[in-house]
Amino acid sequence: MDEASQFVIATRAALTQLSALAVQYSFSVVGAIILLCLGWLASGMISRWAREGLGRIHGIDATLAQFFSNVIRYAILVLVIVMVLGQFGVQTASVLAALGAIGLAVGLALQGTLQNIAAGIMLLVLRPFRVGETIETNNVSGTVVDVGLFATELKTADGVYRLAPNQTLWNVPITNYSRHDSRRNEITVTTDSKIGIEKAQELLLAIAAADQRVLQSPAPTTYVAEFGDSSAKVTLRYWARSREWGPVRRDLAKAVKLQFDRQRTEADAAKVAD
Incomplete structure (x- = not known):
């Protein structure tokens, strides 16, 4: 072949x-x-x-x-x-x-990244904060814009964008200012001989009653926080909606200052007239 x-x-x-x-x-x-x-x-x-x-x-x-x-x-x-x-x-x-x-x-x-994912899952399951709520930790504060698996987006009080890795928000104390519907606040003023304790309490309660944003349940209360020989500190304690807490606090502080200055001016004028 x-x-x-x-x-x-x-x-x-x-x-x-x-x-x-x-x-x-x-x-x-x-x-x-x-x-x-x-x-x-x-x-x-x-x-x-x-x-x-x-x-x-x-x-x-x-x-x-x-x-x-x-x-x-x-x-x-x-x-x-x-x-x-x-x-x-x-x-x-x-x-x-x-x-x-x-x-x-x-x-x-990717150990660090996986830790952020694990923390993101826990944050999404336990929901210590939600979108739109204002929170504060030891490292970050602001209003929550978005909660992701890797990081959480926030907007600070002065309008700055902040991105926080989820690991920094987990296993740390978180203060949520928006979770409950209402929050308490206190305003303390100093009285003297021109404005007595009872008069100060009356003025503070009247100022709180005049603002419709102040909740009536629990009702506003006043008490003597401190006292000295010729003066005392009287505190107004009231509750307001969490979303209105900041504006109410500022407006009441201004109203208290103006009202007490007016009372002292009238007391001085009455003393001069006498």
Whole structure:
């Protein structure tokens, strides 16, 4: 048998083997494509169902529901890809081990970021503050604009934008000035011989009663905070809506100052007339 005949025989054998491999793997390729399409559709539907179901649970924030639904979707996609690789004879155990090693390396590299995510999840679940509420911690204060998984956006009292990593807002005392509907405030004035204690209490209660923003339940009260030989400090204690607390505090302080100055001027005028 000459070399040409051997070449023809070898070529035919190779083509036969390639045809067998093509037939064998064509079914695997078609199955892999079908599996990928079904996995993609299933992950989208299950993710949407999870997001809608979590959204119906009281206390679950929309951001948190979106995060968990995305985690479920990507987990399904990873599982589908591993199954597709198994169709081509790839050892799935080795793939899962490699994915675990990659996840561990990424977790160690992004340790700070993952801590912010964990803190963001806890903030969204426990809800120590919500969008629109005014808060204060040891490191930051302002009105909450948005609560994300990585950081929280705030607007300070002077209109400055501030971005606080969630880790700095977790495991620290948080003062929420807007959570309750009403807040208490106190105004203290000093009396003297021109304005006695009873007169001061009468004036303070009249000023509080004249402002409709001052709540009548609990009713405003006055008491003597301190006293000396010739003077005393009288305190007005009242409650106002949390959203109006600042303006009421400023307006009442101004009204008290003007009223007491007027009373002292009238007392001086009466003394001169006598």
